[in-house]
Amino acid sequence: MTALSSFGQTFLLALYVPFIMEEFTLSNGLISTFYGVATIVSAAMLPKVGKLIDTVPLKNFTLATTALFVASLLFFSFSQAWWYVPIAFFGLRLAGQGLFSHISITSMSRYFEANRGKAISLASLGHPLGQAILPALILVVIGKIGWRESLWLNAALVSLVVTVFTLFAVKPKHLVPESDEEVDSLTEEKKIDKVRQRDVMRSKEFWLLAPNIFFIPFAITGLFFYQFPIVEFKGWNPGIIAGGLTAFAIASSTSILTAGPLIDKYSARTFFxxxxxxxxxxxxxIWLVPNTWAMYVYMVMMGISVGFGNAIVAALQVEFFGKKYIGTVRSLFTSIMVLSSAVGPALFGIILDAGWGFQTVFPVSLVMLLLIIFQSMRSIPKHSRAKWKFKLNRIGKNKDPGQSNR
Structure with missing residues (x-):
């Protein structure tokens, strides 16, 4: 489901934009407005719809979401006027980008405990898999049969894979927790009858996580949206983008798989x-280095953060809020992620249109990121801080000048 959510993600929908603009005579400003409004409305809907996964059986919720996703793809393919486009965008962003990823990671968080990190990592691997494979395939299909017909194939693929697997492969015996034992950090959830999203938003854990969850899609979607202007700003050949995206996908996949076992061993809180x-x-x-190799370092480092972040943030939500109402919690954070992916391109576009350029975009992003990293330090458990302090003191004593002279 994480891989198939690509059909509702920006990097794939962007491939259809030139055809839509030509077909309905839409300007860049108008199509971006449609996309931004659809994304913001879907982000507003996600907390209400996403929390139903806590009360509706998983199979039913998955099939209903798949039906909405497939209907949106088909509606998009049958577009006869400009007003079809924002409606289709809304359905694709809600069901695809939002709920398909939400169902996948929420299920891993709920049904796995000792191996939760590994399960989330493997499920998250679908994102870089989709990024690496689907764009090239979609471009070939569009070239062969047309953009409308390619949407039919997308709908058939989503419908066939998810529906068949959900109906025939997922059995009730699979939908049980990995362990019936409650870890200490989750004992409080037994006392809670119901968790409301406004209660989650009042918690200090929410305000610890929210800036991180907002920033990554905000910055990465914004910078990916303007990757050709970035290359032009640096004076590089646009052909370098393809190699950079491949490096990003490899780094992201590798870091996702690395993060899972580390989370299970040390907890997500330690790495946050x-x-x-x-x-x-x-x-x-990417801001300061003029050489072309900077593009690959930029993409690899970004991929490492995205890969680790996908696994760490998902696991940390369970560590902070428990797994009983994880759907309610995750839907709230997913809506923040979707909203930030709309805000990033818009804000960076305003900065660029104002003539400030990437010499302003990069420093602004760096200052925001530095503040978020510092406030994230509050998540480190006190015993971990004490252990690190003890080890540092021991290192300091071992380097005592008197001892070294002897």
């Missing part, structure tokens, strides 16, 4: 403040 540091390095490199 540090997964954004590679992205900080990435922004510094």
């Amino acid at each position: 403040p540090f997964y954004l540091i590679p992205y900080f390095i990435a922004l510094m490199v």
Whole structure:
């Protein structure tokens, strides 16, 4: 489902934009407005719809979401006027980008415990898989049979894979927790009859997580949206983008698989403040280094942060809020992610249109990121801080000048 959510993601929908603009005589400003409004409305709907996964049987919720996704793809393919486009965008963003990813990661969070990190990592692997394979395939299909007909194939693929697997492969015996034992951090959820999203938003854990969850899609979607202007700003050949995206997909996949076992061994809380540091390095490199190799360092470092972040943030939501109402919690954070993916391109576009250029975009992004990294340090458990302090003191004593002279 994470791989098939690509049909509702920006990087694939962008392939259809030139055809839509030509077919209905739409301007860049108008099509981006349609897309932005549809994304914002879907983000507003996600908390209400996404929390139903806590009360509606998983099979029913998955099939209903798939029906909406397929209907949106078909509606898009039968577009006869400009007003079809924002409606189709809304359905694709809600069901595809939002709910398909939400169902996948929420299920891994709920039904796995000792191996939760590994399960989330494997499920998250669908995102870079879709990014690496589907764009090239879609472009070939569009070239062979047309953009409308390619949407029929997309709808058939989503419908066939998810529906058949949900109906015939997922059995009730599979939908049980990995362990019936409750870990200490989750004992409080037994006392809670119902969790409301406004209660989640009042918690300190929410305000610890929210800036991180907002920033990554905000910055990465914004910078991906303007990747050709970035290459032009640096004076590089546009052909370097394809190699950079491949490096991004490889780094993201590798870091996702690495993150899972580390989370299961040490907990997500331990790594939370540090997964954004590679992205900080990435922004510094793309801003300050003029050489073409900077593009690959930028993409690799960004991929490392995205891969680790996907697994760490998903696991941390369970560590903070428990798994009983994880659907309610995750739908709220997913809506923030979807909203930020609409805000990023818009804000960066305003900065560029104002004539400030990437010499302003990159420093602004770096300052925001640095503040988020510092506030994330509050997540580190006190016993971990004490252990690190003890080890540092021991290192300091071992380097005592008197001892070294002897």
